[in-house]
Amino acid sequence: MLTSPGGHRPHSRTSDRAVRDVSLLPKAHLHLHFTGSMRPGTLLELADKHGVHLPDALSGGAPPKLRATDERGWFRFQRLYDIARSCLRTAEDIQRLVREAAQEDAADGSRWLEIQVDPTSYAPRLGGLIPAMEIILDAVDSASRDTGIGIRVLVAANRMKHPLDARTLARLAVRYADRGVIGFGLSNDERRGFARDFDRAFAIARDGGLLAAPHGGELAGPGSVRDCLDDLGAERVGHGVRAAEDPRLLQRLAERGVTCEVCPASNVALGVYEKPEDVPLRVLYDAGVPMALGADDPLLFGSRLAAQYELARVSHGFTDAELAELARQSVRGSRAPEDVRRGMLADIDAWLAAPVPGPPAARG
Template identity: 90%
Template sequence: MERVRDVRALPKAHLHLHFTGSMRPATLLDLADKYGVHLPEALKGGEPPKLRATDERGWFRFQRLYDIARSCLRSPEDIQRLVRETAEEDVRDGSGWLEIQVDPTSYAPRLGGLIPALEIILDAVRAASRETGLGIRVLVAANRMKHPLDARTLARLAVRYADQGVIGFGLSNDERRGFARDFDRAFAIARDGGLLAAPHGGELSGPASVRDCLDDLHATRVGHGVRAAEDPALLRRLADRGVTCEVCPASNVALGVYEKPEDVPLRTLYDAGVPMALGADDPLLFGSRLAAQYEIARTAHGFSDTELAELARQSVQGSRAPEDVRRKLLAGVDAWLGGTGSDARPGGE
């Protein structure tokens, strides 16, 4: 009988997780009650809301729900709670390294300004790392819906804190809006400051948005990137350059990019040799965390435990984790696959 190992025990890195979206639903309810924030029914039921963001109305609804949730984070204590609980969830799912993405301008009005907001976030990250043992770093992300000059300000800020926990620079929100090249100067500032370039592309928009990330922003990782599967030449380019795609299967389905988990082109990217790091994106809105993405690969795409282990290795190799952390995680992957721990159990799910 084939051995089925627990994916929660598989050591892995988590490279695509948004700050507010990492919140526990119960925490959102607590904070909303604390501040008297009226939550729509979609955020109150404990179940992920029904979303479909492939048209502008659907994306607007997704953003509105996200903004309401973010409005419940108002104090340093709220930030500390979110990061600590997020770290606890990640550790439970086998993550040994987390790179969490945040736009500090979204929190600045309630936390005393842009610099205090980022410092509060970084303080919370350091505290949560000490308490849980999880390595955590931050990607500062610009908002594609705002002016490129705002992105340059954020890039300079990110570089300023590169030795205090910031390891990368991203670009989020609706990739169908504007052009990646509008943000090329911001990404040049970030790269020159030693930061990883990891913009979103290839989810709501097609392969061209991934090419733009490579050509205009010189991305070394791409947030999502799944639509590259529609262009074999682009797949070869990603594979040849070793550009990691941060693939988030549950969110792809929740947002209507694909109808069902089986439609997400995990196997296409994997077979083409494109490095992948599975991510949970926004568990608050999409209803599943990191280990569940590996279960999707197993159950919907037939990934063997050997292939799941390779996905975990790719997540570690695509991270900015220090060399000693990488070695430890990769050794843990080998141990998981070798069944030397208590993580292997016979039979099916």
């Protein structure tokens, strides 16, 4: 059962079978976009604060109906995202967004969050690119202290912009590697342009010790995943689910241990797959491809991290042992320090070793 952001958590029972609560399963969250992490209620309050008119799709209290498999649909999705982003105008707004995103993650069992942001999107209202980056990292530090979750930042370039802009961002990301930036990504519609146009930006990032984690294999097919590997040196792939269409590519991902940041609810909401059962979680899992389930943009897709694990359980029959392995894969795919990883892995084992709750009480 998927839930709206900030709403009820996924229940911990499948039919009449007693199962463990996925919101208590320790996990790492590796695919969450900055503006998209916002609570719907926060968006409404910030829009009122700054005098931003929200379309019905963002103010109606339910996730918008989206389908981005054609150009018009993607444009609508991007327009809604841009409107939501325009409500983040002050350092206080940024601090609130990150704090609340961390609180939501904590409630879902996340112990480690790597949040993705393009600081150029916020720079005009925050005094420039460097001030925006400083504000974001200060907010991350504060939220991490307040919630106890380890939080790091992945700076993402926009493939709809010029590759020279991506190089500027890569240099900025490297500059702040000692302040909590752990990776460099490439987002937006992978059907546009070529991954190789951004190879220099990724080389800058990798030379600076950053993780390479571009988007691929969502709106475009397995070829876009291969491009991420061959042209950008990807160590993780944002989404990557379309790799399921190419057995040789699956084998390559498995052999290299490249983690795919799979976002099941997002895939269905955008029309990549028609229904949750169609998302090829089983195909990737059985092929040995590491996965880290992610919520992508809860503001627009209507569900957060624990709901993705619940989807794997309900729609794909993942057992508690398999869900624990998915959580382990998310930890191994993260840039968490070794001691943090060890602690999380031990707590995952403890979750799985704990007694299964009793059967649901009979209704009468």
